[in-house]
Amino acid sequence: MSSKVLTQFLQANLQDLKDKGLYNEIDPLESANGPVITIDGRELINLSSNNYLGLATDPRLKEAAIEAIQTYGVGAGAVRTINGTLKLHVELEETLARFKNTEAAIAYQSGFNCNMAAISAVMDKNDAILSDELNHASIIDGCRLSKAKIIRFNHSDMDDLRQKAKEATQSGLYNKVMVITDGVFSMDGDIANLPEIVKIAEEFDLITYVDDAHGSGVLGNGAGTVKHFGLSDKVDFQIGTLSKAIGVVGGYVAGKRELIDWLKVRSRPFLFSTALTPGDVAAAKKAIEILMDSSELQQKLWDNANYLKKGLKQLGFDIGDSETPITPCIIGNEVQTQQFSKRLNEEGVYAKAIVFPTVPRGTGRVRNMPTAAHTKEMLDRVLEIYGKVGKEMGII
Ligand SMILES: *Cc1c(COP(=O)(O)O)cnc(C)c1O
Numbered sequence: 001m002s003s004k005v006l007t008q009f010l011q012a013n014l015q016d017l018k019d020k021g022l023y024n025e026i027d028p029l030e031s032a033n034g035p036v037i038t039i040d041g042r043e044l045i046n047l048s049s050n051n052y053l054g055l056a057t058d059p060r061l062k063e064a065a066i067e068a069i070q071t072y073g074v075g076a077g078a079v080r081t082i083n084g085t086l087k088l089h090v091e092l093e094e095t096l097a098r099f100k101n102t103e104a105a106i107a108y109q110s111g112f113n114c115n116m117a118a119i120s121a122v123m124d125k126n127d128a129i130l131s132d133e134l135n136h137a138s139i140i141d142g143c144r145l146s147k148a149k150i151i152r153f154n155h156s157d158m159d160d161l162r163q164k165a166k167e168a169t170q171s172g173l174y175n176k177v178m179v180i181t182d183g184v185f186s187m188d189g190d191i192a193n194l195p196e197i198v199k200i201a202e203e204f205d206l207i208t209y210v211d212d213a214h215g216s217g218v219l220g221n222g223a224g225t226v227k228h229f230g231l232s233d234k235v236d237f238q239i240g241t242l243s244k245a246i247g248v249v250g251g252y253v254a255g256k257r258e259l260i261d262w263l264k265v266r267s268r269p270f271l272f273s274t275a276l277t278p279g280d281v282a283a284a285k286k287a288i289e290i291l292m293d294s295s296e297l298q299q300k301l302w303d304n305a306n307y308l309k310k311g312l313k314q315l316g317f318d319i320g321d322s323e324t325p326i327t328p329c330i331i332g333n334e335v336q337t338q339q340f341s342k343r344l345n346e347e348g349v350y351a352k353a354i355v356f357p358t359v360p361r362g363t364g365r366v367r368n369m370p371t372a373a374h375t376k377e378m379l380d381r382v383l384e385i386y387g388k389v390g391k392e393m394g395i396i
Helices: 004-019 059-072 080-084 087-100 111-122 137-146 158-170 194-204 257-266 268-272 278-293 296-315 334-347 376-392
Strands: 036-039 042-046 104-108 128-132 149-153 177-182 207-211 237-241 251-255 327-332 364-368
Touching: 042 376, 059 278, 080 268, 087 104, 087 237, 087 251, 087 278, 104 111, 104 257, 104 268, 111 137, 111 177, 111 207, 111 237, 111 251, 111 257, 111 268, 128 137, 128 158, 137 149, 137 177, 149 158, 158 177, 158 194, 177 194, 194 207, 251 257, 257 268, 278 296, 296 327, 296 376, 327 334, 334 364, 334 376
Parallel strands: 128 149, 128 177, 177 207, 207 237
Antiparallel strands: 036 042, 104 251, 237 251, 327 364
16 A cells, blocks of 8 residues: 555645646657657657757667677676776776866766766865856756755856855855856757856866756867867866767766866765666767767758758747757747647647746747758758748747
8 A cells, every 4th residue: 555645745746737737748759769750650850859969870879889789788787886897988988088178087877967976076065066047957956965055146147156256265164166057058058158157267266067968069069168168178077968969878077187086986876876888888989989080960960950040030930049059939928838839749840848947937938959860851841830830829
């Protein structure tokens, strides 16, 4: 028999979410997560993945994974420090360090895990963290886990950051102060003002931490936002994920050798959770090699993104001020946004509605993630459908 308290809690809260239209029904894909996906037997043009470069289904990655599985099997067998470190893990980390232009790197099982691991390995209750108010949930949770004082600054507001950095460092209350930001903010597609953040950090001796989950593979000739601004030797923690543009799964920190050595002895997901599987590691390494070798996929991604943005703008949609391929189509009203996404789906486009509380009230949007794998024909079809639904609903 299950607990009455639990049953009441679940039923009441699930119903509450459903009443408010905030309960998310998950659609299982019957196909690979490519530019076209199959759901319920219907083919849809997919504008909702983070598979920016189409690498999730790239034959070169599949081949690398299959080969690694043939050699090493499907599981790493243990945590990294016991005997789960395969030669492959070390090779991946060396490749990541070259990719990010740092002395060393450490891989984790996911980007989320990486933020759980890295922040609390260095920060504790005698420290403070300056955190952009729009930082990703995993950064927020990682900060909480560290027990450091969390001081939020207004989104990309450098005056606010400077003021709070000054207060925190001059208060005498904290041993260390860190500033943490996303490299690219995933809801609006804007880029963090890293040159100014680094300047403020130098002024007040802050530890710098940039989570570039949406920038790697996209900006800085593929190496990400930090490289984009030429700051590779000025950011202490460069966090990335292997699950978005890289197309596989996993996360990493790139930085100075001493930092990585410390994380290997002090970060708990590294010490207490089984290592990434051989197939994942080999595929991720292959992806990074492809990125370092050629900018063809990034070029294609940006071409497609610019094409889609131009088309949506010409149709009369509000696409915000994104500086990256992330292309929000801002509708405003929450109910209308959901309805818009539903109509797109019925017409053959899979683009999810994002509404409060993920974004501020009244700024509901359908978020489009064009990728290198889309063809011009697919994007033309998308624009046609956007035009049709937009007119039908009186949005354009
Ligand atoms: C997606 C994302 C993560 C989580 O990465 P996973 O590898 O999917 O766990 C972490 N940080 C940011 C900023 C992200 O956008």
